[in-house]
Amino acid sequence: MIYRSLFPRDIFAEFDRLQRDLQQAYDTSPSIRGFGRGGYPALNVGGTAQSVEIYAFAPGLDPAKIDVNIDRGVLTIEGQRESVLPADEKVAVHISERFSGRFRRVVSLPDDIDPNAVNAEYRDGVLHLSIRRRESALPRRIEIK
Amino acid sequence: MTNGVNKPDNGRREAAVLPPVDVIEDATGITLYADLPGVGKEQLNLRVEADTLTIEGEVALNAPEGLQPSHAEVQVPRYRRVFALSKELDPEKIVAELNHGVLKLRIPKAEHAQPRKVQIRVS
Numbered sequence A: 001m002i003y004r005s006l007f008p009r010d011i012f013a014e015f016d017r018l019q020r021d022l023q024q025a026y027d028t029s030p031s032i033r034g035f036g037r038g039g040y041p042a043l044n045v046g047g048t049a050q051s052v053e054i055y056a057f058a059p060g061l062d063p064a065k066i067d068v069n070i071d072r073g074v075l076t077i078e079g080q081r082e083s084v085l086p087a088d089e090k091v092a093v094h095i096s097e098r099f100s101g102r103f104r105r106v107v108s109l110p111d112d113i114d115p116n117a118v119n120a121e122y123r124d125g126v127l128h129l130s131i132r133r134r135e136s137a138l139p140r141r142i143e144i145k
Numbered sequence B: 001m002t003n004g005v006n007k008p009d010n011g012r013r014e015a016a017v018l019p020p021v022d023v024i025e026d027a028t029g030i031t032l033y034a035d036l037p038g039v040g041k042e043q044l045n046l047r048v049e050a051d052t053l054t055i056e057g058e059v060a061l062n063a064p065e066g067l068q069p070s071h072a073e074v075q076v077p078r079y080r081r082v083f084a085l086s087k088e089l090d091p092e093k094i095v096a097e098l099n100h101g102v103l104k105l106r107i108p109k110a111e112h113a114q115p116r117k118v119q120i121r122v123s
Helices: A002-006 A011-025
Strands: A042-047 A051-057 A067-071 A074-081 A092-096 A101-108 A113-123 A126-133 B021-026 B029-035 B044-049 B052-058 B068-072 B078-084 B095-099 B102-108
Touching: A042 A101, A067 A113, A067 A126, A074 A126, B029 B078, B052 B102
Parallel strands: none
Antiparallel strands: A042 A051, A042 B068, A051 A126, A067 A074, A074 A101, A092 B021, A113 A126, B021 B029, B029 B102, B044 B052, B052 B078, B095 B102
């Protein structure tokens, strides 16, 4: 974000950008907080008529130590992954590509989700969150009397 | 790194994501860690042919019916990575463990390649 402040821009242009970003956030895309391509964990987001489904590709974690919070329509997934690289000098590290350290990913959720109806499951290194949409928001047929 | 996609090389192979790995060597062998989130034991395919080690895995997500994706950072449900093993490694004795989407391979060095201190004679 630092590079933005290096280029002072017209404040109206900034508002316009913010407006556009907010618009995009409505289709459950995490884009307002940047496309974290190559980030850890990678996220896939989708939805059905009844729920919003989020898959975080977070291998090698202790599920008890993953923090998942929903606050005012914003989902945060955070935690820490320990490095497997030994501090020992007698070994040679040939390739070191896997992520280690603290991570935090944030996703803006649609308005119609029910933050009290979240199902979280960690399997084979994928954290799957299924968040139900509110009953009142579900599509329904209107009876004509 | 997780988004590096291998192009199918001869039309026979399907596109796959290149998983990030750590490779550490000590005196008695090599330890390899590969991130394969979404791959269970049944979807993992490990092969050694001649001196080539191939790690392959299919991603199995339990997706509800009618799921419409809106944002996808993992777009190919498959991982593949190929390594050339050097001759002092013993492919017969590879031990593999898969835990929470992380594959750990231990590839020991062959007996004859185990470390020996080389005596230097001064004449």
